[in-house]
Amino acid sequence: MNGKVRLGEFLQTRRSQLRPADLGLPTYGERRRVPGLRREELALLAGVSASYYTRLEQGQSLNASPEVLDAIAGALRLDEAERLHLHNLARSPQGAARRRRPVPERVTEATAQLLEALADTPAIVIGRRSDVLAWNRLGHALFAGHLDPGSADRPAERPNMARLVFLDAHSRDLYADWPCKARAVVGNLRLVAGQYPDDAALHTLVGELSAKSPDFASMWADHRIKPCAVADYEMRHPLVGPLTVTQQTWSQEPGQNFVAVTTEPGSPARSALALLARAVTAQAAAQAVTAQAVTAQAVAQADPARPGARTAG
Template sequence: MSRSGHLGEFLRSRRARLQPADVGLITPPGHRRVAGLRREELAQLAGVSVSYYTRLEQNHSVNASDGVLDALATALRLDDHERAHLRELAAPRPRQRKRPPVERVNGLTRELLRSLEGVPALVVGRRTDVLAWNPLGHALLAGHIDPTAPERPGDRPNLVRMLFLDPHTRELYVDWDRKARGLVASLRLRAGRHPDDALLASLVGELSVKCPEFVAMWGDHRVRPCEGDSFQLHHPLVGELTITQQSLQLNHSPEQSIVVVTTEEATGSADTLELLRQLVPADRPGKSADAQPIPPRDAADA
């Protein structure tokens, strides 16, 4: 779908979530045939003509001015992330969808990852592909996967695909729904920034075919970056623990981020992570050719 197509979808979704009373409009009693605000009501609030707004929503008009976009964002009560997403979608940058180059991790990033020894960490690309991880990051979040997989572009784990299609990852997050909604909201932002990315479009298409839950969350059009949040995990080896995941953008590789996992100091979760740390061999490199996935608890206890 073109960038303008995404713009129309986003406007309709944000309009549908508002009721007239939410924006101070008085409407006559009775059944409303439209969920949320009508086009004419939103156009009135934004100070634009109904015909112009309709063209925007139906993808027949692009190149909206900054003033119009600001007025629509205010009328729709968009937050800062949604405002930025609206500008991305409305930006007049028509491109031909193409296959982007393979993402690579440079030496500076690998050095940073090595410096985080003892802290679970992974490098994530623009499509949420895992480009690299340290041994503890692998053991905590994907111990059932070949640890060398990120080194092979065709086999790289993808965080969104894993969360929706891999039963081990689904079982890892106690509140799977909250984690999934947050990751889909982040993917929406990425799709708005890179509408010409064929691989990103393919990922969305694959998940839309294979997972109805993804379809519902994607259709919500929520947008928010994955900056930091806490989650309770049920780890197959060490059991329950609560972690905080923080995503830090890399200035020298702006399309990539490093995800660092921490636990609150002097807690049971910190003890549990320390137990996992002891189970991971210190000399087990994340890209060793003979490294093996961590076995599940029953195999390890055998």
């Protein structure tokens, strides 16, 4: 889908979501054949000609000035994130960007150290396509304890948070208000798609989710934008039960987000996270003992003469 079509779809969808009454426009009791505002009404509010706005919405023009885009954003009642998304959609495509092969995403050493330092705080790093690039032990246990903790280190096997939220039963059950979490995921993907219009892998992901999840397809068609920032969620963890958490997101490297989970001091959720942390520590200790035993057995079998090695009876 090219930039003109994406821009036109966004404008048309957001225009249909506005009602004349929302903007104080008189309707004189007339029957309206289209949902929301007419093109002529929006053009009047934005201070542009109806013919120009029509060409813009129909994909016949992709060279609107920043001033015109801001005027249209004001008429559509867009917030700051939505206004920036509109500008991204209206940018002329860069031929060099389309030809550039995507570089595999990876976390920096500093980010990896930060994850390790936050041992008592669930934390994950998410790439621009929602791939999990890294997580600490508690982050893995909270979000995806049913998955291999080492999968984030293998680019071909990395979990994808969008796929998990829409296609994984464990992740869907994890959120008491799943539609709220799902809309946040879709809104952020919409924002990223506007920033990286030539990312073929991102468009492949959207196509896959649209085909496999009617919920995703419906939310994607709504063209809502929701940047990741701070959000409260009621989670239902299979090991420690319900807990209310705050997910805070910071931008790291270009296109990467660092997500940390906090709870209120003295709350049941704080106790639940502490319980989960103890379970993770105990599991890690048990795995270390098992690994040492396996290593010792392998060494003994390789060198029967080594002290402590078994001898055939």
